[in-house]
Amino acid sequence: MDNKPQPLHRLTVPIAVLAIAAAIAGGPRAVAAQDVGDSIRSEVDSLRVEIDSLRAALRRLEAERAEEEQRDELEALLEAAEEAAADVPPDDPQAQEGQFVGRQRSLQALNPEISVNADFFAFSNPDDPDDNNFVPREFEFSFQSSLDPYSRAKIFLAYHTPGGELIPFEGEEGHGHGEDGEEAGFELEEAYLEWVALPGGFSLKLGQFFQQLGTMNRWHSHALPFQTRSLPHLAFIGEENLSQAGASARVLLPIRGAGTYEAAFEVTRSSNALLYGESNKPSFLGHVNAFWQLGQAWDLDVGVSATGGPFRLDPAEEEEEPPTEPLDPIAFDQRLYAAEGSLTWTPPGRSLYRGFNLRGGVMVRDPSGLEGLETAWGTWVWGEYRLGRQWLVGGRYEWVQEPDDPDESAWLIAPTLTWWQSEWVRLRAEFDHLEDPAGVRNLFLIQFTFAMGPHKHETY
Secondary structure, eight states: OOOOOOOOOHHHHHHHHHHHHHHHHHHHHHHHHHHHHHHHHHHHHHHHHHHHHHHHHHHHHHHHHHHHHHHHHHHHHHHHHHHHTSSTTTTTTTTTTTSSOOOOOOHHHSSSSEEEEEEEEEEETTTTTEEEEEEEEEEEEEEEEETTTTTEEEEEEEEOOOSSSSOOOOOOOTTTSOOSSSSOOEEEEEEEEEEEEGGGGGGEEEEEEEETTGGGGSSSSGGGGGSSSHHHHHHHOOOOOEEEEEEEEEEEEEOOOOSSEEEEEEEOOOOOOOHHHTTTSSSEEEEEEEEEOOOSSSEEEEEEEEEEEEEEEEEHHOOOSSOOOOOEEEEEEEEEEEEEEEEEOOOOOOTTTOEEEEEEEEEEEESSSSOOOOOEEEEEEEEEEEEESSSEEEEEEEEEEEETTTEEEEEEEEEEEEESSSSSSEEEEEEEEEEEEEHHHEEEEEEEEEEEEEEEEEOO
């Protein structure tokens, strides 16, 4: 049976007919009676009131039906959205549950991440009060980008200004103050493409990069805990990192038990002047590193490295005037060994306010195949203690033999006080005391470093 409400105009006619029929049925006496007419009018008024209420009820029903239809349409849209989201592959990095995913790639996403790190300082030589300087030592520009899920690229370009460093075995003139003829300019530090997460836990790097000669050689200058690299590094490698062009392969070793172990093997073109002279032949490097977590607060990191290649130098090119007799080139095999370790204390829940890091190492330069050259040794120890969230106090001791004359040596001691204004801004006060065959030199400096962009003072 259809219970659908009838239109109001269809109800009005039957009601009127019923009223007239009732009046006729009453006979002449009813018509004549005034009270009967009043009763009929009262019934008609009552019917009008009921009709008005029915109209109001009908309007409410129509409004509720419209709202229900709108809800049905909204639920249909939500179901369609959920079905579309379910069709997105689960490994899509942009996919999020319950959200639409755009398949387009914005132009901004194609741009590399750009950062700038600055390192400059004011220094004073107590032995020569007039030798006060302010040196903007380095402005480093980094460009980094993940090319796809399997590879990434990094480029580091730096503008260097010489000055301020205490370099051993260089004599009194131009001793690290930019007076030795070195000019400021741009230098390509690193530019390489790296494949990560290759089968077997391997990663592969091609290009020019800081080599894995220990850990500190991978750190950029602005990230060092002291203003220069160690004396053995300065004497055997030079002021900058060991950075050469070639290929590097790293792998996590499948050794079970306590600790994590990795190995690296690199083949590069011999371009470091102190290690290989003018040789452009391949040099090789091997590195093994082990990491142990000794407890909730203590970590130990130990690594050993070895690199070697042919050294070649033409003495005739070093002479200001052509020699009267031909000079034989200097050629021998150069080897450099390094061992480095780090002990770190970071108390859980207090790592922002307390902590300690002790790092040290040994380097050995071993020339072979040329009479008169001897093995030279060097060692260094660095320590830094966190006093609070922003303050650190540290110190270092270093000693190295003269590479060309191991009977001579140099040593350095340097206390430091560091204040981190934030992770982007750092100020450091350092006093360097160096003794070598040229005499005693002291240097007090205030170092400023700041970082712009997503990559700060990283140690990697």
